[in-house]
Ligand SMILES: *[C@@H]1O[C@H](CO)[C@@H](O)[C@H](O)[C@H]1NC(C)=O
Ligand SMILES: *[C@@H]1O[C@H](CO)[C@@H](O)[C@H](O)[C@H]1NC(C)=O
């Protein structure tokens with residue numbers, strides 16, 4: 001009797017186990033239709049193929065923001081929107097506009113053209129201004145989008161322009177062509193006075209030879225100082 005019980009009990013366990021594994025295996029059934037493979041998207045490759053973005057490509061590379069973009073595309077579900085200024089946008093800037101920028105400002109300028117969410121062409125009607133870019137948010141980083149009919153206008157407070165073309169779009173990356181470089185207020189208008197006195201005291205201290213760390217900090221702002229010049233020379 002006891003043996004029979006054990007026998008049927010083990011059958012019960014066996015069936016229970018079998019039932020569970022099969023239903024569990026079935027339950028996360030994929031939604032109908034094949035899931036689109038999300039292969040690596042290479043922003044530089046797309047821009048290269050489109051042509052007319054040589055300067056922007058060089059800036060993305062020299063600021064090393066290109067590898068950031070590609071890894072972000074792989075890691076986030078928010079996607080990215082990039083406003084890519086054409087080569088003629090860069091050449092129509094006054095020469096001294098970019099030549100005076102520090103490396104940090106150059107990074108900020110490029111980041112200002114990148115929005116950390118995917119915005120499809122039809123979503124521009126409903127976005128909330130100002131858009132948040134990789135450069136930051138707030139009054140000194142305004143990037144407003146207004147639409148009228150099918151045209152999309154962009155205003156930064158310094159630059160007014162219109163999206164002139166869609167370079168690329170899928171479901172998580174959109175690249176739009178703009179015919180002007182988007183200039184953020186933060187770089188091209190005077191900054192509010194910085195807390196200068198603190199800097200002055202560290203500077204006098206740094207004169208002792210063993211304060212090497214301060215020297216390093218002082219240098220970083222100018223580290224990419226000649227970047228624009230190098231780019232102009234095709235380095
Ligand atoms: C967009 O820009 C064009 C040309 O600069 C201008 O005529 C139009 O009024 C602007 N539209 C909006 C909604 O700002
Ligand atoms: C951008 O939009 C915000 C909110 O509507 C507004 O306060 C700001 O003045 C606008 N800035 C520019 C440069 O258009």
Ligand SMILES: *[C@@H]1O[C@H](CO)[C@@H](O)[C@H](O)[C@H]1NC(C)=O
Nearest residue numbers: 154155156157158159160161
């Ligand atoms: C940009 O457009 C706004 C509104 O149309 C205008 O008030 C402003 O002066 C323009 N700015 C530039 C730099 O053209």
